[in-house]
Amino acid sequence: MTAPARPRKLAKVPFVELAGGRLQGVVSSGSDIGRVYVSSVASGTYAFACSTNNNRPCGGARGSFCNHIRALINEAVLQYGAERVARYLKVETASGEPSASTVETCMSGTRPSQADTKDAAPVFSRFLRHLAYLELAPSAAPLPEMQWFPPTRTVA
Template sequence: MTAPARPRKLAKVPFVELAGGRLQGVVSSGSDIGRVYVSSVAAGAYAFACSTNNNRPCGGARGSFCNHIRALINEAVLQYGAERVAGYLKVETADGEPSAQTIEACMSGTRPSQGDTKDAAPVFSRFLRHLAYLELEPSSAPLPEMQWFPPTRTVA
């Protein structure tokens, strides 16, 4: 696990990942505390998708990035750093160090298409799995689902 580039607040975007050839994550609704959106942007083609946790399409993602995708890009830059996000998404920015705004502008300039929301369920499922870890009591005992990690060697 890579340490975050900068600390971020988890209230707006509680889950962000670079996986499966996409920047994807879960973004809280600005109007309904019980609703979240699963948003993603594909690397290279920049096809985007945004839908609720109940698989209803986002009303703002009609032909361009919605505010949920913009928030996802901003938080990804905080989590992973702008260079890593730009590299993963295959965004070539102009001279200078990339930022969330330049990454978004470069992707928007290519006229990205609206993608399919079929991959939203696995992303949301991983998010829920991460939430389950927050409910565990602090312990140094190993977690059964993490047993696939090789044992560490102790130096005598």
């Protein structure tokens, strides 16, 4: 696991990952506290998808990136660093250190297409699984589903 490039606030984008050939994550709604959006951008093609947790399409993602996808890109850059996000998404940036705005601008300039939202359910499911760990009481006992992690210290 790589340490975040910079600390980030989790209120707007509580979950972001580079997985499955996509930048994907969960973005909070700006207008309804009970609604979240599952947003993604495909590596290489920049095909994007954005829908609610109830699989309703985002009204802002019509032909271009919506604000949810922009927020996802910004938070991914904070989490992983602009260079890693650009490399993963196969974004060709001008010379110099890329930033969230240059990554987004380079992808938007290629006229990305809207993708199917069929992959939203597994992303949202992983997000919910991560939330479940926050509800556990602090304990030093091992979690069965986490046993594949190597031990951090040797017991004598």
